[in-house]
Amino acid sequence: MPEDIDEMEEVIQDFITEAEELIEELDENLVELENNPKDAELLNKIFRAFHTIKGSSGFLGFDNLTSLTHKLEDVLNKLRKFELEMNSTIMDVVLAGVDKTKLIIESIKNGEDYESINIDENITELNKILEPGDVAKNKKEETEKNTDKNEEAEESGDTDNLIALQEEEIKKEIKQNPEQATVGQPEKDIDAKIEELLRQRMEEDRKRRQERKIQKNISKSTDNSMSPAENKKHNIVEQTIRVDVNKLDDLMNLVGELVLSKNRLLRISQKVKEKLNGDEVSEELSGVASQITLVTSDLQMSAMKTRMITIGKVFNKFPRIVRDLSKKVDKDIDLIIEGADAELDKSVIEEINDPLVHLVRNAVDHGIENKAEREQSGKPLRGRVILSSFHEGNYIVIKVQDDGRGMDAGVLKQKALEKSLISEAEAKQMSDQEAFSLIFKPGFSTAKKVSNISGRGVGMDVVKTNIEKLNGIIKVQSEKGKGSTITLKIPLTLAIIQALLVKISGEFFAIPLVNVVETAKITSSDLGKVENRDVLNLRDHIIPIAYLGDALGIGKDKKVIDEEEIYVVVVAVAEKRIGFVVDSLIGREEIVIKSLGNYLTNIKAISGATIMGDGAVTLILDVGSVVRESSNISNKIEDHFIRYDKEADSVSCLIASNNDEIVKNISSIMRSKDYKVDVAKNNKDGMNAVFKKIYDVVFVDLSIPFAGGYEFVKKLREFSAYKKALVVGLSKDVLEDKEKSSETKIDGVISCPVGEEKINQILMSVTHREGRVA
């Protein structure tokens, strides 16, 4: 069973790592204890450390280590209860014990014969501390310990030597502890004593062997364990170093920076290629750029891998959980684990444990029917729970599958109605898929009775919250009578992600791609209403829909959507699906998540920021939060449709300038022509203004902050309502700006201050150009 050996090896490896860490701490703590012998906290800490090592080593069958740490634990137990007082003698003995522990662990690590390490001396010393008078007990303990060795000998078929070995050992024991022999035991009785002990021990051994055989059978049936005799033969040599997680984080950050720079380089090389097509330098640059791209993504992958742990780490404890649970509920259940070698980030592993426990518990408790039921429905008596995982792109998919009774959408709806978690109308609208998602509502449970396993309606909420935290999605599939499958899709790492860039009210936002189910282009006729809320009918699925700007709180009064061309991003978070309308879709990009820092904490709907190839900052949406916000939106999508039909007889203009003189100059002229005048003092205000209203004329100061008028015009022209509007640049240096303006779509550039005549001229000239202004 080669797989088992591997598994065992991993368990032992973990044990060694843990023990080493504990011992390292122990050394420190013990030294500290010497200075503060009455520190209860410290004593407890040391006690716990010994206890932990004892527990794990006992489980793994490192018997001498177990008995040594057991004694140490006893001493510490007395110390922490203040039945004993710490003194230098005790400390010396304890430290000697720790040193021996180290020695044993070291030899386990190196695959040496750890059992040959003699701990008798330490035990005796420790016993002396524990019970200074009682030697008999001392001896008994000793005897018990040594049996193990004999057992092993016997197990390996060495029966003939057994008695001789034991005899010799007992003699040795007494020789080693001469004080034992002298206390109340005349010399001549030794032989008799030996014989008696021998008999006792043979008896004990036989009993124990039997016990062990039974245990072995059990552990074989759960096929997750092996006897210590077998694992001893196996050498455990693995080349690893332990690295501070912070260092890995730093490394990851640096790689992140590199990815950003790489994106930038790519963009520049693209630009150069466009400008100097076919040029040698451009070719060379793009060659270097792609080389760097390659190396960077490899580096990124390697850096990511250093933080990766196999999911087996989480999976491995499920056989035990399922075994215990199925016993409790009296069901026969096989747990099948697949893909335990899939790797994912350490931080993700930590979060994923709890949800999985809940899901597996649910499968065992609710999913799988009891034996009678299974027999009735003609299913095999043994139920099956399959826990599997695999990679899919930058995500890991984890499935918890059972062949139980499945879920009944009708029953779920009924339950939800009873608990008034949904309304009658909602229930009617609900698809089966949505009904299954009801199980994630807090307070929802289909179990008739609350057991100590499940039924309180909390578990699924935990699943949902944790998966949401990881930006993952949950999918529930179920067929009545056949079983259910719950699928989790989680990003492998939290630092560098794929994202969909969208534009909302002129701003870019990044939506983590893991949350994006699909994108669609629809028209207003695809929209519908349920209870006065917008819904989208997408291939016979009804999903709620809202303008993303409203969910972000930036959509008010903005008219930015073309009725004939509505872009929708369907996002999923945990079990929820919702469609968000955006101004436009930009594309997919690999982004590095940066925190907004300590000043900007708890910002609703935003989880972080990233830096784009051109150096601009783009915000990353916290999809979970946005989806929550979207339930409070009162605005309708049609509120955001661009209205081309204007109020009759009214003309308006926008002056975008931070120069009071210019604003005064132009507004007085325009007002005299019966134009309504609005003023914006920077790019941002300007864009906000044009989103709310379609102006007939826009005057743009070409030196407007922050980025200047050209940037403003560029953005303006990207907005479909302003493809044809009249845009006039205001400049101090007309000659220079005229040249630049030919590249952007500015209809004319005038110098300020300006006279009425010039403005008339511009207005006229443009009006004459056919098709430019309606």
Place this chain on the structure above:
Amino acid sequence: MKGEKNRKDLNLFDKSLTIDEDIEIAETYKKTENMNNTVIIKDNYEQIVGFSLGNEFFGIDILNVEEIIKPIEPTYVPNTKKYLIGIINLRGKIIPIVDLHLKFELDKGYIGPESRVIIVATKKCNVGFLIDKVDRVYYIDKKSIEPTPANVPQNLEKYIKGVGKLDSGIITLLNVNEILKDNVALS
């Protein structure tokens, strides 16, 4: 002793400000030396970066100032208070920008050619303050710093450390930590 003082000076002057503080400081030195005929003891003086905001004159401890940059277009962050005008990318770092006009509820200024962003650094975070014009670095005698006068509007009081006297008038010294304590997120 003297060597040590010089080294200290060098460190202090090493801040790459866009203004010629060296000359100014040298002048301040000369003046004081002439008057008192003694050597200035640095510990008695605070170095303050002076700037204007509307018609008012403010100062920030130089130890809080990391650098001063020209305004660049920030990325707007939804669900934040109005005075947070956005975040910028400063050499790979995300820096939030606070418009001090809006923060102090002064007349709404606008960005002109002399507008600057002072990047302040505290233990907690780095933040940029958008202000109208950077003046220069002042040496202010600690003894001349007075507590906040009574006529300061209530909403500003907690942000003010005290008021320093200059030849040209007074300078209001800001408590950067206090300004950054406020929660910017909208609930």
